[in-house]
Amino acid sequence: MSMPGSFSPHAPSSPKMAPTATASSASAADVKKPDAFLRPPLRLGESSDAYSLHSTSTNAPGRFYDDDPAELPGSGGDDDDLPPLYTDEPSADGVRDPLLQIQDLHSKQHGLVPPHLVVPATGNEYHIDRRLDADPSFLQRHIEACAEIPPRAFVRLRGTHTEPVRRGDKTERQTHVDFDVRLELTPFLYSDIATHTSWRTLRTADNFAKVRRGTVFATRAPGFGGARAPGGVVTALEAGRPGLAEWCHRYCASHAGLKTFQLRREVTGWNEDLVRTKLETLVRATGYQGHVAVTFPLQGETVTVYNDAATNRWRLLRWVRVLCVLTLTILLTWPWLFFRTARFEVAVVEWPLSRRREGTAGRRDYVSLSEEQWYNMWARAVRRAVLERRQGTLDQGDLVAAEGAQGATFEGQTEAQAVAGNAVGNFVRAGVSAMNAVNVRFGWGGDH
Numbered sequence: 001m002s003m004p005g006s007f008s009p010h011a012p013s014s015p016k017m018a019p020t021a022t023a024s025s026a027s028a029a030d031v032k033k034p035d036a037f038l039r040p041p042l043r044l045g046e047s048s049d050a051y052s053l054h055s056t057s058t059n060a061p062g063r064f065y066d067d068d069p070a071e072l073p074g075s076g077g078d079d080d081d082l083p084p085l086y087t088d089e090p091s092a093d094g095v096r097d098p099l100l101q102i103q104d105l106h107s108k109q110h111g112l113v114p115p116h117l118v119v120p121a122t123g124n125e126y127h128i129d130r131r132l133d134a135d136p137s138f139l140q141r142h143i144e145a146c147a148e149i150p151p152r153a154f155v156r157l158r159g160t161h162t163e164p165v166r167r168g169d170k171t172e173r174q175t176h177v178d179f180d181v182r183l184e185l186t187p188f189l190y191s192d193i194a195t196h197t198s199w200r201t202l203r204t205a206d207n208f209a210k211v212r213r214g215t216v217f218a219t220r221a222p223g224f225g226g227a228r229a230p231g232g233v234v235t236a237l238e239a240g241r242p243g244l245a246e247w248c249h250r251y252c253a254s255h256a257g258l259k260t261f262q263l264r265r266e267v268t269g270w271n272e273d274l275v276r277t278k279l280e281t282l283v284r285a286t287g288y289q290g291h292v293a294v295t296f297p298l299q300g301e302t303v304t305v306y307n308d309a310a311t312n313r314w315r316l317l318r319w320v321r322v323l324c325v326l327t328l329t330i331l332l333t334w335p336w337l338f339f340r341t342a343r344f345e346v347a348v349v350e351w352p353l354s355r356r357r358e359g360t361a362g363r364r365d366y367v368s369l370s371e372e373q374w375y376n377m378w379a380r381a382v383r384r385a386v387l388e389r390r391q392g393t394l395d396q397g398d399l400v401a402a403e404g405a406q407g408a409t410f411e412g413q414t415e416a417q418a419v420a421g422n423a424v425g426n427f428v429r430a431g432v433s434a435m436n437a438v439n440v441r442f443g444w445g446g447d448h
Contacts, residue, residue, distance in 0.1 A: 111145040111303070112138065117316050123152060123300035126316055132261075133307045136248040142305070143244060143263050147202045147349035151265040152299035153185035154393075157279055157382065161290035178290055180391040182297075183378055185267070187434035188368040189351045198351065199367050204244055205346040212343040214254055247346050256342035258312060261305040263347045265298070269354035269364070271371050272296055278375050283386055311337075368434075 113132065115125040125146075132139045159178040164171050190198045205211045207221035242250075251261045276294040283292050306312040314320050315337060324330040354364040364370075369377070380402035381394055 112142040124302045127305045128308050128312060130308045132305050134252060136252045139248040139252065140245050143347055146263055146303045150186055150189050150351050151267060151301055153267045154297050155183045155185060155275060156295045156297055157181050158293045159283065159288060159290045179386050179389050181385045182393045188353060191367045193434050199355065200349055200351050202349045204242060204247060207241055212345040214250060214342045214344050216339055244347060247344060251344050254342055258309060258340050259307050259342040261344045263303040263349065265301055266348060266350050267298065267353065268350050269352040274371050282379060282383055286383060286386055
């Protein structure tokens with residue numbers, strides 16, 4: 001996703017956003033800054049509670065100084081030629097040091113330890129570190145840190161058609177891609193992206209859920225229809241749902257030669273059927289007669305911790321996997337690894353886009369935008385991309401271009417439609433700012 005330089009990553013408050021705590025900032029009277037000084041980037045490395053992950057940063061405000069060195073021209077003469085000085089003491093609210101925020105951004109990009117492998121196609125991470133095998137507290141803090149990083153959620157709209165192709169004496173049907181565009185939902189996982197506030201929750205598997213609990217196959221908890229886990233870790237029936245700390249302790253206490261602990265990220269509260277219907281209707285309105293597919297892929301859906309063993313390091317090497325396939329030894333190695341590995345797949349972090357409103361039937365509160373608001377924000381840009389047969393991810397530039405062409409595209413609109421258009425424009429501007437912030441968070445412009 002590209003990021004136009006003319007947009008600031010600080011989003012104006014959207015009228016439909018859920019109420020959140022506002023981040024403290026210094027007033028213009030307290031801190032005077034020259035025009036060339038950029039506003040600090042978003043704070044992305046805040047700490048979080050193990051169970052309630054809806055916290056905001058409590059970092060102490062940074063300080064800015066201007067010592068006015070003597071060698072600067074005019075330092076002892078006309079003060080009008082000098083840029084305004086920063087205050088020696090910040091206000092009570094303070095201004096955060098942008099350099100420290102950038103350091104926090106990179107230091108907590110992948111939890112407490114860097115990943116051993118990140119799969120480019122899926123964004124899934126694999127970690128190998130001895131501390132994660134021996135220290136339950138360290139493993140717990142690592143999982144909690146990874147839970148603070150959202151998955152990259154997308155809406156993918158793809159149109160294809162088939163054509164007959166003559167190959168020798170045979171006629172085959174070949175699929176051609178007419179358009180393939182993606183729209184990112186990640187900015188809308190935050191109720192206030194400037195303060196990194198969301199509704200995410202970290203939970204463990206319910207006792208009745210069929211998951212791998214240090215086992216080879218998915219099973220329920222002992223006493224709830226499940227079998228006792230191997231290795232002697234569980235010696236009695238479950239008394240309540242084990243928390244993350246307990247599962248980390250069981251993982252470290254397991255004597256299995258090969259074992260994994262997995263965190264799964266989920267995006268919930270999004271009406272996929274409604275969005276799919278609206279996008280398909282929008283495409284058909286352009287006269288398109290091909291096959292339309294609307295999917296909702298996730299990048300970085302899982303974080304998997306492997307215990308530090310030579311076998312686990314070898315199984316993550318691409319050339320080893322290719323060699324096993326080419327030599328057909330995968331027929332032996334895959335079953336051996338499958339039955340040899342004890343898997344703990346009990347941790348899930350949910351990133352809701354909406355949740356049910358308490359005391360009401362069928363009504364929901366949205367963390368940022370509803371499906372209708374999101375569609376109204378993107379509809380013009382999507383229609384334009386489909387007609388241009390685009391392939392790739394739509395970004396802020398597409399929103400701005402579509403908004404700029406609004407008058408030429410929708411001439412003769414009524415006053416009520418104009419008012420609605422202004423509301424959509426507000427969502428567009430807020431969406432552009434939010435996506436700018438996500439670009440800062442994850443980086444942009446790299447090779448794919």
